[in-house]
Amino acid sequence: MDEIITLDYGSGGKKTARLIENSILPALSNPALNALTDGAILGDLVFSTDSFVVDPIFFPGGDIGKLAVCGTVNDVAVCGAEPKYLSCSFIIEEGLPMAALSRVIASMKAACAQAGVQVVTGDTKVVERGRGDKLYINTAGIGFLKYPGLSPAKLREGDAVLISGTAGDHGTAVMLARSGMMQTELTSDCAPLNRLCAAILDTGAAVRVLRDPTRGGVATTLNEFVEGTSLGIELAEGAIPVRPAVKAACAMLGLEPLYCANEGKLLCVAAQEDAEKLLAAMRALPEGENAAQIGVVTANAPGKVLMKTALGGRRVLQKLAGAQLPRIC
């Protein structure tokens, strides 16, 4: 049977990794790309790109425009760089109300102002009705490297694993908006994280790596930190901040908060002795007010992420395999 692309390949989990390794890297390989970080590090420059195809384009807490700015800003910022300039391409399906586009652009303007970046180049394309879905946006971003050397390869046994706030808000809010099923207070966490990254790195703490756990969620990002290495991560279930509404909605929809996308959260691994200082720095900002230590780096489970459950049991937390699917009952 001929292999074809299914939605699983876009989930940010194992199949996405396989697509990149088997189909993209062999042809386009070069040192900057091969590092497979959120952004390419080119001397003092950091360069990153991301495409946004979210459905619906407006959701509680944000829209595709805000997401397109924040997503790329965050990918640049977690590399230890100060994001400065963005490019922006719109692929618009004919029939999109002009008012909707204006609303998206206004929201991009606000997000750019908040993040302190400018859109300096761009492109627009319009496709026939039915050959796109309302609006897709691609952004690319350039930043200047300020804190070099962040890398999962820097992890050491005993390091602290921190999160800047509650897990799973964005993915759950979008799924709820899509299903049209429930009215909740739940909103996406979509926000620029460059200020939070700078606050963390300016403490001078021994920060090993920063990452924003978008597609595939916290579980997938943590797995990426340790896979193929001699270290593992052990999480304490009770320590992971998850909003009760997210927990409840995920239980109903058959999703798991730790696999749901975040668009305004950071994972940070740092020396344990700096954990309190870093948590204080994060909590001083609204985007880090629910920051918490959720686990430690361990040598006991090489290459794996383990979860100590609320009951005291232990289990593995895998990378996301494919798109999360709603369940029967």
Place this chain on the structure above:
Amino acid sequence: MPSAETLLREIRALPLGDVRIMEVCGTHTMAIAEAGIRSLLPENVKLLSGPGCPVCVTPAEVIDAVLALSMDKNLILASYGDMIRVPGSTPGDSLQRRRALGADVRICYSPMDALEIAAKNLHKEVVFLGVGFETTAPGTAAAVLAAGERGLKNFSVWSMLKTVEPALRALMGTEGFNVQGFLCPGHVATILGEEGFRFLPASCRMPAVISGFESGDILFALCRLLMQIADGEPRLENAYPRAVRPEGNRLAKAMMGRCFAPRRELWRGLGEIPASGLGLREEWAAFDAEKKFGVTVGAEKPTACRCGEVITGMREPPRCPLFGKRCTPEDPVGPCMVSSEGACAAWYKYQIP
């Protein structure tokens, strides 16, 4: 409810030899794995997953027939998400793949969603894949009854619904079956009531406890079940009284009865079991997708997948030769690996090797 520590201490203190407990609900399978309950129990207590995941007991040949139907250009196939990635007898061929090839496959949370799709697409046929046990059967019946009232002629249900009691009876009659107690499914019991599981102690001398789904509920029910096994007096206990009444949900049962009649059904791993499926009654034939589209299911083909042995408790998932090698959640061979409630998926996903 006593704390987890107290329950575990009580379990460890029980005078028991090797005990094998079977849970027969996919939600229990996942909850047990997710809470790491196996890692907390003493070594003499083994937890097995029975035929409790409705997707896992659907034969590959039925999926093949579904895949064939999905390519009908005038048809929308509505299904619960669990079915989307289940392969037929050709690994990799699934509704997800068919959707990428152009089939119109929609994921629903409820049969009523499928009914609304039908109401909005009157020029197309909408077929809902009715999968599940007594838990989803009443909702499926409600959709058929509503379609009848609204005169939605483009809506039909392909019933793959199954019932728990005949399957458990067949399972207990299987050669080599070695289980000392059942953790009974709280969801099914909410519909059937305690009475739906009385046959276990009464006619099969099998200890049984109805359990809820929080990790504490499960641990409590396990403790009750092990105490029963230790004292040698099989009985039915309801450890989920906040949801399960002795008589169950009469309205739901009446709806099921109006819409469905028992029929022979083919189960993966268990074969054909008399009166174990729910087919649409003759008066609802207009909404019966099997009749409407003349669906035929091919003969069972041999496969290397040991799902059948897994769901009868004969084999733990890692002892299937395909487990974790040719069969993984991203490229599943058997339904136990793909369903979010499958024993193999739970094991692969959560178990520490």
